[in-house]
Amino acid sequence: MPRCDTCGNSYDKSFTVTMQGKTNTFDSFECAIHMLAPSCSHCGCKIMGHGVEKAGTFYCCVHCAEKEGVHGLEDRV
DSSP states (O other): OOBOTTTOOBOTTOEEEEETTEEEEESSHHHHHHHHSOBOTTTOOBOOSOOEEETTEEESSHHHHHHTTOOSOOSOO
8 A cells, every 4th residue: 555655654545746746645635735835934834725925935824924024915806
């Protein structure tokens, strides 16, 4: 059985994700998110939605971006 690249669990319903040319195997979406999702540069939470980005730095929301001194971003247009 395939083994999860995050937790090491062997699971018959594992799946693979290819991102930027690298393929990883996971036993759950939680493990995939833990390994692949970017973290907010302000609060550190994993960004599972769209988040916001400025100059290659990711934030979970405009509030966190503003706390880091980044202005002019919008959650919605």
